[in-house]
Amino acid sequence: MILQRDKVLKALIGSLAVVGVASVLGCASIQLPPNEVASFDASLLTAKQVGVEHVPSDRAHRGGLGMSPAKEHLILANDQAAVAKELAAAGDRRAEFFLARAQSDLDLAVALALQASAHADAACSAGLCPPIGRYEFQSASAAAPIWTAIR
Amino acid sequence: MKTTHLSLLSLALMAGFLNACATTTNVPGVLELARLSDAAARSGLPAKFAPRELSAAEQTLERANQEWVRKGDTETCRDLAYIAENRLELATAVAQTKLDRAAHGSNETSPGPL
Numbered sequence: 001m002i003l004q005r006d007k008v009l010k011a012l013i014g015s016l017a018v019v020g021v022a023s024v025l026g027c028a029s030i031q032l033p034p035n036e037v038a039s040f041d042a043s044l045l046t047a048k049q050v051g052v053e054h055v056p057s058d059r060a061h062r063g064g065l066g067m068s069p070a071k072e073h074l075i076l077a078n079d080q081a082a083v084a085k086e087l088a089a090a091g092d093r094r095a096e097f098f099l100a101r102a103q104s105d106l107d108l109a110v111a112l113a114l115q116a117s118a119h120a121d122a123a124c125s126a127g128l129c130p131p132i133g134r135y136e137f138q139s140a141s142a143a144a145p146i147w148t149a150i151r
Numbered sequence: 152m153k154t155t156h157l158s159l160l161s162l163a164l165m166a167g168f169l170n171a172c173a174t175t176t177n178v179p180g181v182l183e184l185a186r187l188s189d190a191a192a193r194s195g196l197p198a199k200f201a202p203r204e205l206s207a208a209e210q211t212l213e214r215a216n217q218e219w220v221r222k223g224d225t226e227t228c229r230d231l232a233y234i235a236e237n238r239l240e241l242a243t244a245v246a247q248t249k250l251d252r253a254a255h256g257s258n259e260t261s262p263g264p265l
Contacts, residue, residue: 073237097230104237111244118251125255 028091032084036099040081043106047074052113070116073109077102179224182232185212188239197239200246208238 047053057068065072084098123129189212192198197205215231222228 094226094230097227101230101233101237104234104241108237108241108244111241111248115244115248115251118248118255122251122255 070112077105185236196246197242201242204242211235
């Protein structure tokens with residue numbers, strides 16, 4: 001009887017240990033704030049609608065990578081969001097900061113795309129339309145996307 | 152004995168002085184850049200045409216400055232400075248957009264040169 005009780009006790013301790021280890025492993029990852037993730041996803045959609053990816057680069061507006069600054073910030077935003085997810089999976093608290101960095105890059109990308117569009121509009125109305133290259137310019141007042149690639 | 156104490160004291164003072172110098176000069180580049188951008192934004196277009204965006208950027212810059220004062224060159228300090236710099240750029244872009252839209256509007260309504 002005593003032997004059986006010992007066995008049950010040992011099994012109970014063993015299972016508790018397994019549950020403990022599993023819960024510790026489960027806690028290793030952290031969850032990114034859902035509101036901020038949703039906000040990032042919404043901004044990503046806005047960036048797509050505005051056509052950030054297609055903003056052309058010109059002599060005056062060219063980033064270090066030879067693309068338009070808007071596109072560069074979009075790439076940075078996506079890269080940092082990916083890092084944020086990896087850090088969150090690894091349980092690193094810096095994940096939240098990386099998501100905030102990504103959000104700031106994405107907001108800037110959208111603002112730069114809108115600026116490029118308004119600038120081209122103003123130039124056109126002054127009779128100085130930007131040369132049409134790989135991309136077709138559409139007025140800011142046109143339906144989204146503002147910048148579209150010529151098919 | 153007294154000389155040893157004095158030289159130790161002077162060494163400690165010198166170390167303290169050097170340390171103080173190091174902490175005031177070694178501001179992370181990204182924080183320095185954000186401070187410069189802020190100074191430019193305050194006296195430029197964003198102050199006039201994008202005050203809300205400028206204020207948001209300055210709040211983040213203030214947090215970065217506080218982190219720097221309290222804890223020095225930490226990753227949080229750099230992250231906050233990076234975000235502040237982006238927000239300052241955003242304020243400039245918003246201000247420029249408003250100006251361009253105003254110019255576009257005035258050009259559309261005005262008859263223009265004949």
